[in-house]
Amino acid sequence: MEVLILAILVGLAVAAVRARDLMASVAILGGYSLMMALLWCQMNALDVGFTEAAVGAGISTVLMLAALGRIGRREVGPTRAPLLRLPLLTMQQRLRRARHLSRQHHRSSAWGAILVCVLVGGALLYGTRDIPQVGASDSPANRAGSLAEYYVTKAPEEVGPANMVTSVLGDYRGYDTMGETVVIFTAALCVLMLLRQARVRRGDERDA
Amino acid sequence: MRETPSLIVRYVARRAVPFIQLYALYVLGHGEDGPGGGFQGGVIFASSFVLLALAYGWGQGRKHVPEKLFDLLAPAGCLLxxxxxxxxxxxxxxxxxxxxxxxxxxxxxxxxxxxxxxxxGIELGVMLTVTASMVILFFEMSRPDEEGAFGDGASQEDVEALHDGSAATEEAPDA
Structure with a gap:
């Protein structure tokens, strides 16, 4: 099941990058978020899954569409053949296409990017070897005497709610949650200062 | 603005709004017993206003969302x-x-x-801030400019995109 979801995720990510129509990209990213929400639920992180579905698949898709309304929905740059037609191209056509693309970008910068990707990807893969299995009983998060054990055993008694996530977010870690709320408020504040103030200023100039 | 969607879309949107808002309050209230809480509830509550704006157009949606009130609600949640x-x-x-x-x-x-x-109390504060912030974000970003950033400019692009899409899928022989 997880392998299936991960495969769909990779497919959606590739499709989102390849789509020339930014509107389609945004829609695909919405689907990507929905798959992520499924993955969270699969890992029993229902609160995270719910948030991902509401925020990632819901409101941020709408916000990105709103942003598209300002910048236009077409991506500018060299044209690309649709992915479906790629296998149909002959070898000669492919070579010509590759040469055409590489002429437009500087060749050395592309090799540098590939090198960085391989190095970073390799380092990350190497790092995952030390990550404990999800839910392993001897991982630092689950070991006896850990903070997680304290929350799981004491939260219903000390705080009350049946949902321990709420106890941790609102009570044990209430200070962090307050910071998150302020972050959301800051985002709205930034948009107000950038967009509304700019509009007000433009309006003043027109009136003057 | 572009013409508003059909009567059916508008009717369904109008009827759905109270249920969305009720569900948002349910999510807020049941955050202690199940998944949910102020953050998710706030986003769902805000999405009801977004739905109104999408169905009725920016101006009509704005009427249900007093600018001053939501400007005040966002910091009010943090202060609560x-x-x-x-x-x-x-x-x-x-x-x-x-x-x-x-x-x-x-x-x-x-x-x-x-x-x-x-x-x-704190979940209510979170919900107020998140709802107001999301509404502010949406309405400010999608505000139709005098140049017609959201509405008029898009129609020509839409037509082009449609043509591009059909040409790509039909495998035009001269391509």
């Missing part, structure tokens, strides 16, 4: 959250220590009540 923390400080506890509301000697059930009210 921090205020609960400071009240706990005032009565002699630590910042956001809900048990301080009922004092040291209170029994177990009373302390649970204190936690309960503290949690509901």
């Amino acid at each position: 959250y921090a205020g609960i923390g400071f009240v706990a400080l005032l009565v002699g506890g630590a910042f956001l220590q809900y048990e301080a509301f009922v004092g040291e000697g209170a029994d177990h059930a009373t302390k649970h009540h204190a936690h309960h009210f503290g949690l509901i």
